[in-house]
Amino acid sequence: MSSGVINTRSEVTEPTSRGGWYTFNASPGPRSTATAKALSMHDIVREIVAVFPQPPGPLAEQVPETMESKAAKKGLVTLALVNQVFFYSAMEVLWKGPIDGEILLKVLCMDSPPSPPRSSQITQEATQLDYATRVFQGNGYLSQPSYQRFRFYSACVRELRVCTANCPTSVFSHIHTLTSQLRSGDHIFPALERLVWIEPRPWVPWSDIVPFLAESPLLTSLALSVQMHSNEYWNAAATTLSGRTDCAAAIVRLCSAVSQSLSATPSFSNLVIEIPTFIPVPSAILRLFDGLESVELQMSIAATSAESIELPAPLRVHGRLVLRELDLFWNMDSHVQSIVQDVSFPHLQELSITSTHPSHTFLADVRFLSLQTSSSLTTISVCSMLRLWPPLNGQDFSAIVSPLLARRNLRQVSFALPGYSFLLCPSDLEDMAASWPHLEALHLSFRLSSCNTLPNIQYILPSLTLKCPQLRFLHLPGLATYPSSSRTTYIIPARPDSSLAHLSSDTFVLQNDALDVAAALAVAFPSLRQLGPPGVPSPWAVLHNLINAIRNDNQLAILQHVVMSMQEGIYQKSPLSLGAILLSSEAWCGGRSG
Secondary structure, three states: OHHHOOOOOOOOOOEEEEOOEEEEOOOOOOOOOHHHHHOOHHHHHHHHHHHOOOOOOOOOOOOOOOHHHHHHHHHHHHHHOOOHHHHHHHHHHHOOOEEEHHHHHHHHHOOOOOOOOOOOHHHHHHHHHHHHHHHOOOOHHHHOHHHHHHHHHHHHOOEEEEEHHHOOHHHHHHHHHHHHOOOOOOOOOOOOOEEEEEEOOOOOOOHHHHHHHHOOOOOOEEEEEEOOOOOHHHHHHHHOHHHHHHHHHHHHHHHHHHHHHOOOOOOOOEEEEEOOOOOEEEHHHHHHOOOOOEEEEEOEEEOOOOOOOOOOHHHHOOOOEEOOEEEEEEOOOOOHHHHHHHEEOOOOOEEEEEEOOOOOOHHHHHHHHHHHOOOOOOEEEEEEOOOOOOOOOOOEHHHHHHHHHHOOOOOEEEEEEEEEEEEOOHHHHHHHHHHOOOOOEEEEEEEEOOOOOOOEHHHHHHHHHHHOOOOOEEEEEEEEOOOOOOOOOOOOOOOOOOOOOEEEEEEEEOOOOHHHHHHHHHHHOOOOOEEOOOOOOOOOHHHHHHHHHHHOOOHHHHHHHHHHEOHHHOEOOOOOOHHHHHHHHHHHHHHHHO
16 A cells, blocks of 8 residues: 555646545646547546456455555556656545555655664654645645645545554644644545544543534545553553543543534434443543544443543433444443433334343343334344353243334344343244234244254245245244155245245254255245355255256256255265266166167
8 A cells, every 4th residue: 555655746746626525736738639628638547447347345454455456556656657647647546545644754854864774763853844844834834745646646536544543643733733824615635425533542532533623524434443451550550440430431522522523514424333342431421522423332332420530511412322323342330321321212213232242131132122123224234143041941032022022123133142041932922923014034943942942934934925025034043844754745835935045054954855845945935045054064955956956957967966866855975976876877778778
């Protein structure tokens, strides 16, 4: 990514403001021909640049860069080196991709004089700061190549990731200086849509983030991440009440500063807050953010009075936050009453609750939060991978989901609780289907207290798809096929209008001939393509291969299954290969015909 910073001080012209973007005047090229008159040189170059591979899309925080991404960036840099017209068109595309703030901010210091050999980082920053102080005095900075390059690059950036620990302090001083001297209507980041701000020191002043927010009129998403590093302060904060309180107070001040900076940004709608779980943060800070649609909280949600934290005055007058989407990261210290007190649930459409260290009240908290929702709820996802305090064996799962049966508009329901054990009857599944007629995806994963009443595929699938015709994805804790008392063919009632495309389960018991079951499923559900988890060995693998062979008319695969099959549905590998069987068949047929 560092190759995207190109020194073109002799090619940069005076910047201008156009349509909210900070752009630069490029030479339009000759207009002597009819083609040039119909399409400007700048537009032609844009078309050429668009043919080249583009850099990757959404910002990934710590994912290694792929070879394709590096190749795409290298191609754009090569184009940028052709001439001035290609430079701006190629760099505009390159800097639209995810950008590390360290690369962008250091552009301001590219023209600073070199530091003395073997100088420390503090000495280098002092040299850069001294240079910037002299450069930005008066209006002379407008003609500085480093300033012009920075303004061009910052005008293209859509996604920015800033880790304050990796950026010299001097560059933040530069940003503050530029903000104070901007002309009316100009913005440093006019196209920035998503900002990820990572701070390993929550107790330091948060003023550095203010220009990034105030100068980004199109910002829609902000992720605030406080990452714990191994040092003495964090050790003290994690083990003492005063340390935790100080960190929580600093985070409250941060949210207050962010709220004030975003007050004039109507497009802002998505907020992510990630804070170490040992810091108890009052959920009342959410009242600072009016007009949000989605909030993801990966932190300990504490009661407002749990710690002696002075809250900003606006928190005392703002009402509860009205959201469309809420993503909660639950842990042992989460306080369910606080989140209900500060967030309005009746308008909530999507609710997600994830926990890796659940408390003994986790399921009760989930049920309580479900009760706060209304008919507006369309998606609910509950996930807990560990079980510290197991519930009593035999607990009825229907008691957990009973508040949701009144949410008639539910389209996606997911309960992934592999560490828990429940009772689940086929009638419970039918009740869910009857309550959620618009259901599109149902994912239930947990251990069954009893496998004596596994739902019968022959009956449960037609029943669920009849009640939920839009059901596309179905994963259940257990499914089974049961042998019939008669010798009739295995048949599943046809649902030609069903949308079911995925069927799987944690436990699967096959007591019928696999080919008969696959053929019945293929006829009953025309859209069914995936049986069992994709790419994972499971008891569903045989059925999945057979149903695909039937749909693709792969007679060789079907014959191979028949060769490997023994009587009464018991499978074992045939001692003869498929090729040997075919040769033997040909020889037998030839001898007979002769």
